[in-house]
């Protein structure tokens with residue numbers, strides 16, 4: 001466990017951000033090493049006891065098979081299933097202007113499922129169950145990072161209660177660590193304090209997300225229609241509920257957001273494709289701007305960035321969290337191996353290996369999602385025809401289709417062993 005001297009506590013690893021990705025790094029390191037780990041999190045999510053049925057978290061994610069494998073490895077998958085998760089076996093993607101479509105089915109590659117749709121709160125709480133039972137993890141919630149000082153062999157961090165004023169240092173605490181992991185999301189203070197620049201680009205799109213009830217029973221298919229104004233998706237949730245994601249420009253999203261529930265439902269039903277059946281009520285709504293961002297580097301002296309702290313992608317293919325989870329598994333694997341060999345876990349060499357492993361793969365995904373976004377923006381007719389034909393070809397070309405499916409399931413490429 002950690003050691004302390006005076007007002008300072010020593011940990012092998014400090015993770016700033018106990019969201020989904022930060023908690024996964026902590027759970028993997030706790031499972032495979034005896035390193036002492038501190039997790040600093042501003043806010044612990046509200047409890048969701050297994051067997052209870054609280055309101056849905058409006059934020060949901062499509063967890064890939066690779067991410068599911070990590071949950072199984074750390075013993076958190078049952079905690080997801082015991083709360084709420086909706087398995088999906090099929091994925092239908094179609095061009096809203098032309099006739100092209102691709103229908104992915106788990107059966108086609110001999111798999112039982114393509115993934116699960118899970119509320120973000122459930123993801124976080126299932127991992128927290130594991131962290132709460134790990135002797136080598138100190139999960140500190142209601143805490144924020146104030147500042148840190150880099151030394152050659154360690155980083156010294158100062159934390160403060162989340163509720164304290166910025167200039168109040170009466171409750172500050174000092175932690176020292178050999179490796180600092182920034183898992184503190186898109187507005188990462190670790191990244192900012194390390195002076196790591198981001199390459200950022202805003203999309204014209206904003207996203208409106210709504211939890212709705214549907215006339216049809218629970219489904220096992222995700223639907224996505226590409227319109228010139230942006231994609232529209234319906235993801236199944238448990239019972240006859242679904243999560244709807246509607247992308248459009250900022251003005252239209254704020255107009256839709258301002259409508260009362262009944263007018264909103266009418267507008268959605270008017271423009272919703274008939275094949276998705278009837279929406280019966282809106283349970284909750286929220287909207288987000290969409291930003292593409294990639295950190296110029298994922299590492300600094302004894303510092304590594306993971307998840308949204310390192311990259312944010314267009315959510316149209318539901319890949320953002322899954323990429324972050326692969327960062328988590330790759331970094332944890334390198335750290336566990338170095339520790340097993342008795343080596344320093346914060347060396348430049350180790351961190352560079354992590355960056356080389358993940359940054360290129362993430363850049364490919366960012367570019368691919370960008371390509372998708374641009375292909376479906378308003379285009380002249382010959383291009384539209386070509387785009388639609390490409391979707392139909394992908395539907396009929398077995399090997400291409402299987403490759404895309406494996407990519408979406410996260411089971412292709414140079415996978416860390418914890419994701420297999």
Ligand SMILES: Cc1cc2nc3c(=O)[nH]c(=O)nc-3n(C[C@H](O)[C@H](O)[C@H](O)COP(=O)(O)OP(=O)(O)OC[C@H]3O[C@@H](n4cnc5c(N)ncnc54)[C@H](O)[C@@H]3O)c2cc1C
Pocket residue numbers: 016017018019020021022040041042043060061062063143144145183184185186187188189207209245288306307308309315317318319320321322323324
């Ligand atoms: C509309 C929408 C739909 C999406 N759908 C999907 C999907 O289907 N599939 C998918 O894979 N991805 C999806 N994503 C992306 C996904 O939500 C993110 O990639 C994911 O949340 C990133 O997780 P994270 O843990 O890196 O960051 P976050 O979830 O942002 O977590 C960061 C954590 O750090 C804490 N924190 C921040 N600053 C500090 C500090 N200074 N001190 C202490 N703690 C701090 C925060 O409280 C938070 O808990 C979607 C995104 C959007 C906007």
